[in-house]
Amino acid sequence: MPSKKALVRRPSPRLAEGLVTHIEREKVDADLAGEQWEAYVEALREHGWETIEVDPADDCPDSVFVEDTVVMYRNVALIARSGAEERREETAGVEEAVARLGCSVNWIWEPGTLDGGDVLKVDDTIYVGRGGRTNAAGVQQLRAAFEPLGARVVAVPVSRVLHLKSAVTALPDGTVVGHIPKVDRPALFPRFLSVPEESGAHVVLLGGDKLLMAASAPKTADLLADLGFEPVVVDISEFEKLEGCVTCLSVRMRDLYA
Numbered sequence: 201m202p203s204k205k206a207l208v209r210r211p212s213p214r215l216a217e218g219l220v221t222h223i224e225r226e227k228v229d230a231d232l233a234g235e236q237w238e239a240y241v242e243a244l245r246e247h248g249w250e251t252i253e254v255d256p257a258d259d260c261p262d263s264v265f266v267e268d269t270v271v272m273y274r275n276v277a278l279i280a281r282s283g284a285e286e287r288r289e290e291t292a293g294v295e296e297a298v299a300r301l302g303c304s305v306n307w308i309w310e311p312g313t314l315d316g317g318d319v320l321k322v323d324d325t326i327y328v329g330r331g332g333r334t335n336a337a338g339v340q341q342l343r344a345a346f347e348p349l350g351a352r353v354v355a356v357p358v359s360r361v362l363h364l365k366s367a368v369t370a371l372p373d374g375t376v377v378g379h380i381p382k383v384d385r386p387a388l389f390p391r392f393l394s395v396p397e398e399s400g401a402h403v404v405l406l407g408g409d410k411l412l413m414a415a416s417a418p419k420t421a422d423l424l425a426d427l428g429f430e431p432v433v434v435d436i437s438e439f440e441k442l443e444g445c446v447t448c449l450s451v452r453m454r455d456l457y458a
């Protein structure tokens with residue numbers, strides 16, 4: 201049975217200073233964010249995930265968005281190099297955590313930039329968003345790291361949102377879901393389902409038909425339930441104010457060689 205481990209990282213006391221790029225800044229309630237983070241972690245645990253806390257990075261406001269720091273494929277952890285310089289110090293603790301788990305570690309190097317939020321895996325196809333945070337050299341380095349291991353890397357333009365996974369994610373059957381106004385090229389995905397809300401495009405596969413989703417996408421939750429999936433809903437409003445999604449608050453590790 202595949203392992204179900206997930207990296208998470210406690211919010212920094214400086215969370216409210218996190219970056220915003222495509223939306224207006226709104227005041228973040230740090231206490232509420234802490235409660236929402238605990239509930240998110242609990243939802244992962246309740247569905248069979250062993251959560252592993254990366255050492256906190258209190259000086260890095262965006263460190264809770266741990267998914268951006270590393271891309272996992274099989275047993276290899278590719279440490280990212282964010283397109284936002286402010287986020288580059290976040291990787292040190294993550295590197296230690298993945299090494300402790302026995303992963304092989306590889307790195308995105310200058311001049312490459314890549315955020316984990318730009319990488320969507322659907323079986324052995326790895327879609328990578330070329331956008332504000334991931335550049336062409338980052339795409340090439342991702343290819344060089346993972347194609348020899350059996351992946352096919354498909355580059356996708358991203359201009360309307362922060363990351364590829366802010367625009368699209370995938371259901372357990374591989375269908376890509378996205379809110380059309382935010383997706384540059386829906387035709388690049390072989391099976392695409394349009395959803396009625398922007399945050400409805402963000403699903404975390406918990407196992408089986410269960411999908412972790414944000415409370416801000418009730419119509420999409422209904423649509424997906426009607427298609428036979430089981431939405432598990434968490435409120436992440438304080439992270440959404442910083443352009444965070446359910447996907448970016450953890451790194452799911454399904455294929456660890458352990």
Ligand SMILES: NC(=O)NCCC[C@H](N)C(=O)O
Nearest residue numbers: 218219265317442443444448
């Ligand atoms: N993968 C993600 O969706 N990450 C969200 C990162 C939000 C953070 N405020 C940032 O701008 O980097």
